Amino acid sequence: MSATILALTWSIPLSIRMASMKHRVKSVIISVFNALLGLPTVLVGLLLYLIFSRSGPLGFLKLLYTPQIIVIGQAILITPLLVSLMYEVFTKALAEYWELALSLGASRGQAYKTVIREVSGDILTISLIGFSRAIGELGVALIVGGNIKGYTRVLTTAIALEVEKGEFNVAMILGLLLFIIVLSVILSIRFIKRGTQ
Amino acid sequence: MIELRNIWFSYIGNNYVIRNVSVSFDRDVIAIMGPNGSGKTTLLKIASCIYRPVKGKVIVDGVDYWSLSEQEKVKYRRRIVYVHEKPILLKGKVADNIGYGLRIRGYSRVEVEEKVIKIAKELNILHLIDKKANELSTGEKQLVALARALILNPNYLFLDEPLANLHLAVRRQVVEVLKKVRDEGKTTIVIATHDPLLALTMASKVIILDRGRIVQTGKPQNILNKYII
Ligand SMILES: Nc1ncnc2c1ncn2[C@@H]1O[C@H](COP(=O)(O)OP(=O)(O)OP(=O)(O)O)[C@@H](O)[C@H]1O
Ligand SMILES: [Mg+2]
Numbered sequence: 555m556s557a558t559i560l561a562l563t564w565s566i567p568l569s570i571r572m573a574s575m576k577h578r579v580k581s582v583i584i585s586v587f588n589a590l591l592g593l594p595t596v597l598v599g600l601l602l603y604l605i606f607s608r609s610g611p612l613g614f615l616k617l618l619y620t621p622q623i624i625v626i627g628q629a630i631l632i633t634p635l636l637v638s639l640m641y642e643v644f645t646k647a648l649a650e651y652w653e654l655a656l657s658l659g660a661s662r663g664q665a666y667k668t669v670i671r672e673v674s675g676d677i678l679t680i681s682l683i684g685f686s687r688a689i690g691e692l693g694v695a696l697i698v699g700g701n702i703k704g705y706t707r708v709l710t711t712a713i714a715l716e717v718e719k720g721e722f723n724v725a726m727i728l729g730l731l732l733f734i735i736v737l738s739v740i741l742s743i744r745f746i747k748r749g750t751q
Numbered sequence: 752m753i754e755l756r757n758i759w760f761s762y763i764g765n766n767y768v769i770r771n772v773s774v775s776f777d778r779d780v781i782a783i784m785g786p787n788g789s790g791k792t793t794l795l796k797i798a799s800c801i802y803r804p805v806k807g808k809v810i811v812d813g814v815d816y817w818s819l820s821e822q823e824k825v826k827y828r829r830r831i832v833y834v835h836e837k838p839i840l841l842k843g844k845v846a847d848n849i850g851y852g853l854r855i856r857g858y859s860r861v862e863v864e865e866k867v868i869k870i871a872k873e874l875n876i877l878h879l880i881d882k883k884a885n886e887l888s889t890g891e892k893q894l895v896a897l898a899r900a901l902i903l904n905p906n907y908l909f910l911d912e913p914l915a916n917l918h919l920a921v922r923r924q925v926v927e928v929l930k931k932v933r934d935e936g937k938t939t940i941v942i943a944t945h946d947p948l949l950a951l952t953m954a955s956k957v958i959i960l961d962r963g964r965i966v967q968t969g970k971p972q973n974i975l976n977k978y979i980i
Contacts, residue, residue: 653839657799
């Protein structure tokens with residue numbers, strides 16, 4: 555959840571920027587992000603490990619094997635997904651609602667507010683997709699989190715551990731729990747969205 | 752008066768879709784006609800200060816719009832309203848849509864409500880105002896978009912294909928409303944249209960656009976007779 559929020563703080567401005575960019579630069583950047591979509595999570599985990607390990611460039615932050623690094627890692631992981639999807643939404647919204655607001659005499663601030671209001675439902679749905687990917691990923695949490703009991707152990711790493719131990723029943727129950735969490739978040743957001751139509 | 756001086760505009764690179772257009776809009780009703788893709792919509796959006804021209808000047812009531820500060824721009828922009836050819840409505844109720852322009856201008860809730868009802872009556876859409884905007888038909892949306900523009904009493908009203916989706920009887924009614932606005936004499940109306948009848952009944956001047964250039968201007972009777980079969 556915090557990973558999703560963190561990722562949103564930079565993905566929203568980034569995708570707005572991109573949506574209002576010039577044609578050529580834009581298509582290069584969007585291709586890069588689309589390519590990053592398929593990045594294996596263990597690879598992201600490994601990269602972060604190399605950067606944050608004691609001898610890495612950011613090793614002095616001493617973030618390896620902490621919950622914070624999991625959040626940062628997962629936020630980075632889902633950024634390409636969020637940006638790719640939101641970019642589409644903002645491109646359309648800027649073409650339509652931004653123009654509309656200006657045509658009716660809105661100031662820039664008011665026009666921004668109008669655009670955000672119009673896309674809020676879509677942004678919520680996209681965040682949800684990001685959230686599902688973050689909570690369901692294993693690579694980053696395992697490699698940089700370390701699966702330390704009561705500290706950096708999350709559902710997916712716990713499941714992996716149980717599978718390794720041969721405790722398939724426990725793993726299945728944890729898996730079910732993961733599914734229920736994701737489902738209930740999705741359902742509640744659906745519910746909120748309906749109210750704002 | 753809105754004056755366009757030597758306007759050039761392109762969406763992509765050097766592909767100019769408006770080429771060296773100079774024209775001014777002052778009083779009365781002006782119709783802009785021309786083939787599909789000739790640049791009518793683009794020109795209207797430039798004249799209503801939504802698009803910034805690549806070259807040339809847009810002079811609104813004597814000032815060079817694009818040289819103004821953001822605050823000043825808003826002031827001048829509020830004299831102008833543009834209505835899209837494909838209606839775009841905001842989420843929420845029809846009444847909220849119609850009142851949008853007044854709300855952002857800081858009118859009170861009561862004032863907004865009063866004016867919304869008044870304009871909705873005039874356009875015969877009072878029965879729609881409590882509906883959700885996304886539940887309307889295209890023609891109904893177009894009427895709402897028109898109401899949302901007319902409620903602002905703009906000095907300059909740019910209408911892009913205002914009758915395109917409307918039933919004949921409704922067209923008549925919209926034309927009557929627009930004529931009333933024209934006869935009040937405070938609003939300059941510019942209409943992009945493919946409909947020679949609309950141009951003949953309302954406009955005092957017709958401008959023909961072709962591939963981004965003005966190729967003909969004059970009185971509608973003189974220009975349009977050959978199009979009426
Ligand atoms: N968003 C856009 N991006 C790129 N090119 C565009 C865009 N909008 C319009 N054009 C191009 O600009 C030219 C002028 O288009 P415009 O919409 O102004 O024509 P129009 O006269 O309004 O046509 P119509 O009668 O079909 O409404 C066309 O060649 C069109 O392909
Ligand atoms: Mg057009």
